[in-house]
Amino acid sequence: MGTENRKQREREARETLFVEKAHELIRSEGLLALQMSRLAAACDYATGTLYQHFNSKEDLLAAVATRATRQRAELFRCIPRLPLGTRSRMLAMVLADIDFAQANPDYYRLTQFVTTEVVWASTSEARRQELLDAAQPISQAINAIVAEARANKDLPPAQEMGEEEMGLGPWALNTGMQALANAQGLLDAYDIHRPYEHLIRHTHALLTGWRWEPRIDPDEPSVVRAETERVRAIVREHIPEANS
Structure with missing residues (x-):
């Protein structure tokens, strides 16, 4: 696997982790309790890394909704x-x-x-x-x-x-x-x-x-x-x- 392909797969896996953990936190603690810094920590990443994937909390929530909509x-x-x-x-x-x-x-x-x-x-x-x-x-x-x-x-x-x-x-x-x-x-x-x-x-x-x-x-x-x-x-x- 080439370096670019490996980096892309790693990025996709990281984004999937963020979305799944965010959905888990929403289910357990409620929608409005979700915080970007706490989500990043729960995934063992820096908050800056999370913002490399999602420009805002709104983008993150849209990604969580998109994942669930695909399942639906x-x-x-x-x-x-x-x-x-x-x-x-x-x-x-x-x-x-x-x-x-x-x-x-x-x-x-x-x-x-x-x-x-x-x-x-x-x-x-x-x-x-x-x-x-x-x-x-x-x-x-x-x-x-x-x-x-x-x-x-x-x-x-x-x-x-x-x-x-x-x-x-x-x-x-x-x-x-x-x-x-x-x-x-x-x-x-x-x-x-x-x-x-x-x-x-x-x-x-x-x-x-x-x-x-x-x-x-x-x-x-x-x-x-x-x-x-x-x-x-x-x-x-x-x-x-x-x-x-």
Whole structure:
């Protein structure tokens, strides 16, 4: 191995160490408690070495969010190939993300913080682009399912909305409910419980409103539960990572 290749590998290994340790500290001590000097010490490096990799704390947080987003995106990359109908695969997108959020309770809090205006504006363009690129497989999977549903006539032909615009609906529902579920005490104040059950029912309401076949009435709890259990079982059978 040449000197340049060795140095590059060492740099990549060092950056991976910083990101993994930062994520560990965020999980154990909270997002706002993370300090650059303490992270460097925990990794047995000088603070200056840490700043050779990340220009700011905002860049570091974006890198942590990017790493977690890549793991999340791998789940979605597999969903268009599941042995399910197109509507059930769209539900699988939601269920896989619910499972991911429950296994990684800090993920949505971190990404919400990173994408707030003040933090996002202080993050370098390169780190912002890495995070956006990491999420691309998610939108690509959604678009592929919508396109297949139209080709199969599970959905009516497009009028004004393209695949990307139609995919915005489930994405907005999911992101909004995750934001509410992770705002500690907010839903409790309104006596709203089981947010993910509400997310599943609202998803069915949206898909049925689009006339996505086979239609499911979101106000029939037993039908909704049966479909959830059936789809979740297939997701976990074909995507082992969904169990972790």
